[in-house]
Structures are given as structure tokens and as C-alpha cells.
Amino acid sequence: MNLTVRAEELGDELRRLREAAGFSLERAGELIDASATKMSRIENGLREGSTEDIAALLAIYGCVGPRRTELLRLAHEVDRRGWWQRTKPTFDERVRTLLNLEKKADLIVNYECMNVPGLIQFPDYTRALMIECEMVPADEVEARMTTRMQSHSVLDRPKPPRLLALIDEWVLCRLIGSPAIMAAQLRHLAQSAERSNISVRVIPNQGAHAGLNGAFWLLKRDNGHKVVYLENLTSSLFLEEPEEIEIYETAIRHLVRRALPAEESVRMITELARRWETGGVA
Known part of the structure; x- marks a missing residue:
């Protein structure tokens, strides 16, 4: 996947949520059966995690309501250029x-x-x-x-x-x-x-x-x-x-x-x- 502003925005938001919830990169990855390398790439906008991965992370981090809906929509659009x-x-x-x-x-x-x-x-x-x-x-x-x-x-x-x-x-x-x-x-x-x-x-x-x-x-x-x-x-x-x-x-x-x-x-x-x-x- 090419680097896009949307992918980076999603990654940045996931990093903020993870840190606010008190999870290490490794622990968050373990909970969705993903390596720390994969987690790092998602947070840096370098790899497209599946919608299921993103939904699982949002649940782990306690992200609900309109913010969850917005980030899931972003997860569907991460490969789109221009925003x-x-x-x-x-x-x-x-x-x-x-x-x-x-x-x-x-x-x-x-x-x-x-x-x-x-x-x-x-x-x-x-x-x-x-x-x-x-x-x-x-x-x-x-x-x-x-x-x-x-x-x-x-x-x-x-x-x-x-x-x-x-x-x-x-x-x-x-x-x-x-x-x-x-x-x-x-x-x-x-x-x-x-x-x-x-x-x-x-x-x-x-x-x-x-x-x-x-x-x-x-x-x-x-x-x-x-x-x-x-x-x-x-x-x-x-x-x-x-x-x-x-x-x-x-x-x-x-x-x-x-x-x-x-x-x-x-x-x-x-x-x-x-x-x-x-x-x-x-």
C-alpha cells in the first residue's frame, strides 16, 4: 500500500488511543494476534490493517461512538489519495x-x-x-x-x-x-x-x-x-x-x-x- 495522508492519520490516532489506554505496542499486537512489526507499520501508515484488525484495536482501546465510526470509515479509505x-x-x-x-x-x-x-x-x-x-x-x-x-x-x-x-x-x-x-x-x-x-x-x-x-x-x-x-x-x-x-x-x-x-x-x-x-x- 502506498503511503497516504488517510493511512497516516489512522495510524496516528491508533497510536494516541493505545498510549492513552496504557498498552505497549507488543501487548496490543498480542491481543489481535499481530506482531509488533505489523503494529508498528499500521501506526506509521505503512501497512493496511484489515477492518477487523482496526475494529478489534478500537474495542481494546475503549474507543466507541462517533469516534469509532469515523476511524472505521477511515480504515476503509486508507488507500485513497487526496482528502x-x-x-x-x-x-x-x-x-x-x-x-x-x-x-x-x-x-x-x-x-x-x-x-x-x-x-x-x-x-x-x-x-x-x-x-x-x-x-x-x-x-x-x-x-x-x-x-x-x-x-x-x-x-x-x-x-x-x-x-x-x-x-x-x-x-x-x-x-x-x-x-x-x-x-x-x-x-x-x-x-x-x-x-x-x-x-x-x-x-x-x-x-x-x-x-x-x-x-x-x-x-x-x-x-x-x-x-x-x-x-x-x-x-x-x-x-x-x-x-x-x-x-x-x-x-x-x-x-x-x-x-x-x-x-x-x-x-x-x-x-x-x-x-x-x-x-x-x-
Whole structure:
């Protein structure tokens, strides 16, 4: 079975349930007459366990009700590429799949045309973004902030992924929060670009370019597995078909060609930070 987002999601959920129930990999395998190797492959999305295997594990872990129904449906679909997630009711559930993919990625390319890429957002900027958009309930802001900030740890692990952040120049000039918050965010961007695994490239405001259709993420592993992630207000879309991935890779090549070199991008960011500090960007 080819690795798919659905298979990985199922494996991740089974691992969480097993650990919460207090079972070792070996013991859980014994209870369904499966080796620890097979269990490991199921949890890593590398082998399709039978529906009976999954149902038995869910029973052992005490997973019942709608969650059991959802995971069994996922077990039937693990070999399908591409996933339009429309049934994730909470913010944490909607972003969980993306966070899991970020943790496993060796390369992350994030193009943004409306706001700073999430992995290198400054906390005050993130909070202001949530409040000012008026789409996040006030009592959820801090919880979402915690989730967002925890996701940043992927860049601090011993072998972090490489991040290529492609940012439209308009993002740097759009007032979010206050001039002081914008200055702090841009200083944070410039500091992030100093890290060996992070490259920040600004696409100057000079005509149309390949990113005008909206933001996207490309998450790639050294084993060749690639996923493109898109989001909107109510759902998430994960693309896995090679033909679709190729289109986004072409867009990335065009955007990189249009973007300022890394050093020039940082100079622009630093200059705009200074201008925000002294009154704003005209």
C-alpha cells in the first residue's frame, strides 16, 4: 500500500488511543494476534490493517461512538489519495493532520499572500490576527494561540525540517494589530531567516505571479512522499495525486524565480520593520 495522508492519520490516532489506554505496542499486537512489526507499520501508515484488525484495536482501546465510526470509515479509505476534510468540528481537530505532517516533513514550502507564514509568526501578531479577523470566538483565542505556538517547536527539534517561506510583499505592509506589533513581527522574520534551516524570500509587488490564487503548503519527505495542503474557513484539502503536486511545484519554481534573493529579502524586511517602528508604512 502506498503511503497516504488517510493511512497516516489512522495510524496516528491508533497510536494516541493505545498510549492513552496504557498498552505497549507488543501487548496490543498480542491481543489481535499481530506482531509488533505489523503494529508498528499500521501506526506509521505503512501497512493496511484489515477492518477487523482496526475494529478489534478500537474495542481494546475503549474507543466507541462517533469516534469509532469515523476511524472505521477511515480504515476503509486508507488507500485513497487526496482528502477533503469537512467533518472536523473543532480547530484542534482541523489542524491536527497538518501538524502531524509538519512533524514528519523534511522540507516545508509555505507561500502566503495575506499574512505571515504560521510557523514563523510572532505571538502578538498571531493573537491580533485572530482577534481582528472576527472569525475566532473570543473564548477560543488563547487556546488556539497555544496550539499555534506549540506547532513552532517543529523548527526547534534536533533535525528540523527545512522551511522555505515565500511571502508576498503586501503581507509586510498590511497593518495587523499595531505598528509596534508589525515591527516585532518583521524583526522576528529577519531573525528566523538567520537560521540555517529557514529561508525567507519576498515576492515584490510587481504585477501578477503564480501565487495569486492563494496560499498553500508543500510538505515533502526525503523518501519522496509529497502533500500539498490548502485551507479555507470550514475545511482542509490535502492533495496527493502526482499531477496536482507537479502543478504546485511548478508554481513554486515560478515564485522562487520572481522572489528577491534571500539577503535582499531580509534587507527589505529589516527596512520595513524600521519604518513600522518610526510611524508606519505608507
